[in-house]
Amino acid sequence: MGLVNFLVYLAIMMGIYAILSLSLNLQYGFTGLANFGHVVFFCLGAYMSTIIVLVFKMPFILGLLGGMVVAGLFGYIISIPTANLKEDYWAIATLAAAEIVRIFFLNEDWVVGGGPYQGGAFGIGGIPQPLRSLFSAHTYPFFYLVIVLVCLVATYIIINTLTQSAFGRVIKSIREGDNLPQALGKDVKRFRMKVMAVAGSFGGLAGCLWAHYHGFISPNQFLPLETFIIWAMVIVGGKANNKGAILGAVIIMIFYNSTRFLKDYIPIEAVTLASLRMVAIGILIVVAMLFMKEGLIKEKKTLY
Amino acid sequence: MTVVQVVINSIVRASELTLLSLGLTIVYDMLKFANFAHTEFAVVGVYLALFLNVTLGLPIIPAAIIASGATGVFSILVDRAVFKKMRSSSGIIIMVTSLGLAIALRNTIRAIWGADAQNYAVPLQTPIITEYFRITPIQIWIILVGLAAMFAFHLLLHHTKLGKAMRASSDNPELAQASGIATEKIITWVWFMAVTFASLGGILIGLETYILPYMGFAIIVPVFCATIMGGIGNPYGAMLGAMVLGFAENFGLYIDFGKIINLGGILNFSKELFIPTGYKPAISFVLLILVLLIRPRGILGKKKEG
Numbered sequence: 001m002g003l004v005n006f007l008v009y010l011a012i013m014m015g016i017y018a019i020l021s022l023s024l025n026l027q028y029g030f031t032g033l034a035n036f037g038h039v040v041f042f043c044l045g046a047y048m049s050t051i052i053v054l055v056f057k058m059p060f061i062l063g064l065l066g067g068m069v070v071a072g073l074f075g076y077i078i079s080i081p082t083a084n085l086k087e088d089y090w091a092i093a094t095l096a097a098a099e100i101v102r103i104f105f106l107n108e109d110w111v112v113g114g115g116p117y118q119g120g121a122f123g124i125g126g127i128p129q130p131l132r133s134l135f136s137a138h139t140y141p142f143f144y145l146v147i148v149l150v151c152l153v154a155t156y157i158i159i160n161t162l163t164q165s166a167f168g169r170v171i172k173s174i175r176e177g178d179n180l181p182q183a184l185g186k187d188v189k190r191f192r193m194k195v196m197a198v199a200g201s202f203g204g205l206a207g208c209l210w211a212h213y214h215g216f217i218s219p220n221q222f223l224p225l226e227t228f229i230i231w232a233m234v235i236v237g238g239k240a241n242n243k244g245a246i247l248g249a250v251i252i253m254i255f256y257n258s259t260r261f262l263k264d265y266i267p268i269e270a271v272t273l274a275s276l277r278m279v280a281i282g283i284l285i286v287v288a289m290l291f292m293k294e295g296l297i298k299e300k301k302t303l304y
Numbered sequence: 305m306t307v308v309q310v311v312i313n314s315i316v317r318a319s320e321l322t323l324l325s326l327g328l329t330i331v332y333d334m335l336k337f338a339n340f341a342h343t344e345f346a347v348v349g350v351y352l353a354l355f356l357n358v359t360l361g362l363p364i365i366p367a368a369i370i371a372s373g374a375t376g377v378f379s380i381l382v383d384r385a386v387f388k389k390m391r392s393s394s395g396i397i398i399m400v401t402s403l404g405l406a407i408a409l410r411n412t413i414r415a416i417w418g419a420d421a422q423n424y425a426v427p428l429q430t431p432i433i434t435e436y437f438r439i440t441p442i443q444i445w446i447i448l449v450g451l452a453a454m455f456a457f458h459l460l461l462h463h464t465k466l467g468k469a470m471r472a473s474s475d476n477p478e479l480a481q482a483s484g485i486a487t488e489k490i491i492t493w494v495w496f497m498a499v500t501f502a503s504l505g506g507i508l509i510g511l512e513t514y515i516l517p518y519m520g521f522a523i524i525v526p527v528f529c530a531t532i533m534g535g536i537g538n539p540y541g542a543m544l545g546a547m548v549l550g551f552a553e554n555f556g557l558y559i560d561f562g563k564i565i566n567l568g569g570i571l572n573f574s575k576e577l578f579i580p581t582g583y584k585p586a587i588s589f590v591l592l593i594l595v596l597l598i599r600p601r602g603i604l605g606k607k608k609e610g
Binding site: 032034036081082085086087088089091092093095096097099100103104106107224225228231232235271272275276277278279281282283284285286288289290293 | 337338340386389390395396397399400401403404405406407408409410411412414415418419521524525528529532580582583585586588589590592593596597
């Protein structure tokens with residue numbers, strides 16, 4: 001893999017994870033919802049888009065929208081029973097919900113029509129890439145990078161506008177406790193559900209982009225581990241700051257992808273290296289929570 | 305499989321879960337945060353016992369006891385290094401920290417011992433086979449240790465000064481401190497007991513099945529489910545929750561739901577309808593969400609928070 005190719009790959013990954021990190025930041029940073037199952041949106045977006053494009057032979061853009069709608073709907077639905085729970089119950093409930101969805105895709109291969117597309121534990125291959133025929137194998141990644149960046153910019157603008165609006169002020173007050181927004185007559189539960197729907201659909205968007213870039217998805221790519229990597233991004237970058245969320249995604253992705261070259265220089269097994277990499281991410285979360293609670297870019301304090 | 309066999313399997317599972325849930329519930333109660341590293345501490349104990357048992361050749365019983373005690377001490381050190389600095393932080397901050405700790409612990413174990421399944425050096429188990437069921441000596445051990453742990457816990461809570469101080473500190477930390485109870489000392493004991501019990505539970509699971517770095521993550525949802533079902537901070541609730549979950553997991557796969565839908569033969573919708581075994585892990589997840597939906601304060605519902 002040439003250096004340029006690697007950098008383009010890295011940039012695409014950064015873009016996709018930045019979208020995930022922005023959408024987790026909307027939940028945790030702004031609203032105080034500790035979603036430990038964020039990967040479920042990523043997973044649903046990837047699967048829905050794949051089913052729509054591969055099985056039903058629809059265009060990419062419909063897959064993208066379909067993935068976003070389904071992931072957003074899922075966010076809305078799982079918050080119906082859980083929206084009034086305390087944050088620790090919320091965390092375990094979302095973790096469980098994400099695993100149920102993953103187990104579903106692991107066990108049911110008929111959702112992708114079975115047969116030629118496999119599905120289940122084998123995963124699904126041959127997911128078409130949008131407008132692939134217009135580009136050569138060499139130039140296509142650059143085009144895909146443009147798609148990812150357009151999506152990232154759109155996500156940033158929408159979430160940023162949202163958090164600076166009246167809606168943003170309400171969800172920030174929810175983060176500080178239910179009493180104030182309730183005294184102002186805000187329906188706290190509805191706001192939480194809306195946040196989950198919006199954040200869910202952007203998580204779904206990231207999933208679609210991921211599936212069509214790699215051309216292959218399987219339930220093993222959506223383990224809870226992914227959720228924790230996104231958490232590290234939000235915590236390191238700076239919660240409740242959208243620029244921070246993107247910075248966090250960039251830093252963690254550089255760290256995550258550059259350490260894989262270490263095995264060329266140090267005699268170390270790939271499995272051990274992968275473990276050590278996750279040890280570092282775990283320690284990073286602990287250290288950041290202890291000494292750098294606000295993250296690299298602090299939340300802007302505004303007087304209203 | 306006979307009903308008796310399913311009941312035995314359920315009780316074995318419940319005993320394992322009890323050992324893990326008891327610890328989670330007292331830490332939760334004392335420090336007011338959901339400790340996502342709880343089951344990972346248990347796995348540290350599991351691998352320490354593996355080291356003592358397989359590498360150093362110690363018999364399994366002393367190996368399990370030493371490893372569990374050592375893991376208890378290890379958790380105290382972690383508390384001093386990390387959680388003690390966050391006593392005044394909100395529960396959500398400490399919870400996220402414990403998540404980071406869990407990831408670090410799990411992967412440290414994987415880096416040292418590898419990702420493959422391993423086993424303790426114990427002689428091959430000859431099961432006791434009767435007409436209705438079969439049970440291995442290890443399964444009998446699991447049930448006995450589970451019962452002993454419950455009994456020891458009850459004695460500790462209600463018949464020792466430490467238990468009284470623990471209950472006082474959890475009900476009202478300020479008042480307890482004003483009455484001369486050294487809260488920090490109690491917290492140290494709580495960590496030690498919680499993690500020692502959890503490690504023992506983990507080792508028993510390892511003895512019954514096999515040892516994997518991911519086993520801690522595999523049981524975190526069932527353990528949380530049992531704890532929440534019983535009502536957080538309620539050890540007796542945790543025991544009851546573990547029992548309900550143990551039975552639900554085993555009977556969930558055993559019951560023919562087709563018969564229930566057909567109302568025992570009156571209707572005729574479907575012939576047989578079993579939950580596929582691939583969904584066994586999902587049973588506790590679904591149960592957890594149902595419990596949160598219907599009774600977020602647990603079956604016994606002792607605690608005021610929800």
